[in-house]
Amino acid sequence: MIGIRELARHLGLSIGTVSRALNDRGDVNHETRQRVLEAAAELGYSPNQSGRSLRRGRTDLIAMIVPSGADDTLINTVFLSVLNGLKRRLRTHGLDLAVFVEDGREDRLAALRRVTERGVADALIIADTESVDPRVDYLLQLRKPFVTFGRTKASARHAWVDPDFDMGVEGAVAHLAALGHRKIGLVLPDRPMHYLALVEAGYKRALSAHGLPVEKGLHLRPAAGERGGLEAADALLSAERAPTAVLVTDSMHAVALYRRLGERGLRPGRDLSVLALLPEARAQYLIPTLTTVQTDWTAIGEKLADAAQAELAFAAGDTSADGAAPTRVQSLAPVALKPGESVSRAEDLEHAAARGR
Template identity: 40%
Template sequence: MASSIHDLARHLNISIGTVSRALNGRADVNADTRQRVLDAAAKLNYSPNQSGRSLRRGATHSIAFMLQPHPGDQQYGEPFFIPFLTGLQAKLAESGLDLIVVMGAPGDYQQERLRRVVETRRADAVVLAWTRREDERIDYLTRVGFPFATLGRSRSGGKSYPSLDLDFEKAGAEAVDRLVARGHRRIAAIRPSLSLNFGYLFLAGYRKALGRHGIEVDPGLIAEGFINEAGGYEVTPQVMRSKDPPTAIIFNNDAMALGGCKALAEMGVKPGHDIAVIVIVDTPLCSYFSPALTAFRPPLEPMGRRLAEMLLASIPAFAGAEGARIIREVWPLELIARDSD
């Protein structure tokens, strides 16, 4: 099973150097010999040992995505990533790169696992998600000079690394606009910790839009919970018990909305009927919920592909002739109107 380049060379009676050159498509090898090598490689089922190759080349030809069970939760956060990873992997594969997903241990917010990946040189670059406003991972990676890209931004938004984010601020504002246009003025916002940057951005858009409409921000209508079903469930009653309860709620993600709607149901409040509900980040859940939830849909698969491009473009070793460059993009979210608002 473990056929090495030596086996190939012995089998063909030529030197390993020639075999390697033939396999790697170098110019200085006769067309005949190349073909013989290729045939033999197919016959012997040869494929290069990754460790040997990485060691020699000083590159692993793989990119790591850091996947983290979110603090305070083990279940949520990942269905979101699957289409994204599909796009990421597809684009990386076009450049002959492997995508590996590294599971973080719960709790340490990836510092330990990230260090491990970097220090043992398991990947040539990493992709981060769940970016925080102050993100120690970003600091670490820039400090040690390890290539990376982020899905999401951090506060500094430094120009030193590529990032692709969604325009949560605009989505927050648009949600408010839409609700105000439908006559709502008591609009609640259920969001995760502001340390998560998308929560921060959402709230900024929410505030700005309310201001634009001359509506005063009522702190009693803003609540923070864990970014999962339990969080939404726990926190929604708080805003509903406000002296002057909301007639509409904007949830920062689908899981919180699900929990929130559960709480509403228990209070006898029906979304789309007694109260308007809008969700910022759409998943299939939203469309199959009853009532179907109006939500902002991110184009996850294209985002994955794009971030792969941006990452590769930022790394000299992978960037083509035009040289490395840092790209930062913010994509709009598209509202899918359904039955809940």
């Protein structure tokens, strides 16, 4: 590949003329422009992107900071699907994606500050949002274009895309109640993410709507991961009023629950109904098949890309052809129940008899 100096030297033209021809400026005649473009293609001309970025004041990069921790793979399958949709849609906007992996042991605001202050991206996408998230306050104060993958208590003030957790948990409880379940447990990882608060509130609201009590012993917040799931399974199975159905959000909690049931000679769907809310793909290989509430993660990635583009337009003061200002994206992704073998009617469960074996 050659740069603009070598291209200009090869053509015997000034750098300014070559630059204007490459950028389709009107003060370069058609023959010269064609000559420059043909030579650029033949010789493999590559523009100096960093120089162009400095001149334009933009990098055309969107940075997504992906969480990683001791209980996660480097990038789990949910984020892989989101990233796939995100990068494909960004290309249609003339933008590229840069991914930064967040170390779960590090202060999250410090990691964000380093990426932001380097100026490597025009807009940021942050994930695993907390109810009160200092990263959101920081970006709002800085007036940096950004989108959150997940809501916060300050959602009215910023762009966000999120699965409809409220609808998911309310639909899950309604499904179980329609099957005759009256003791429905909830196991959530003990983490500060805002979506967990949404699930908990939706669970309580849904139980109340169906005339079911919220029983403290059936609502657990163990540590994330398999160990926390095993502890929760032990507590639920030994409870005086053991549930006939359990909702989980952590894939490894579902795995642990299946394991503990198997160790006791019990089986999901026969002795206890298990329903997972938006689990990642590790849970799809469980036998019997897991009943889940699902969403289209790739479509969420595409919506995040549209939201990032809208934030750039918003920051630049751009308007549409009809003079309208850009709209800030605040979008709930639809969810749907995916039936499996892990949920059955309450009257069909052998739970009480199996515990007495």
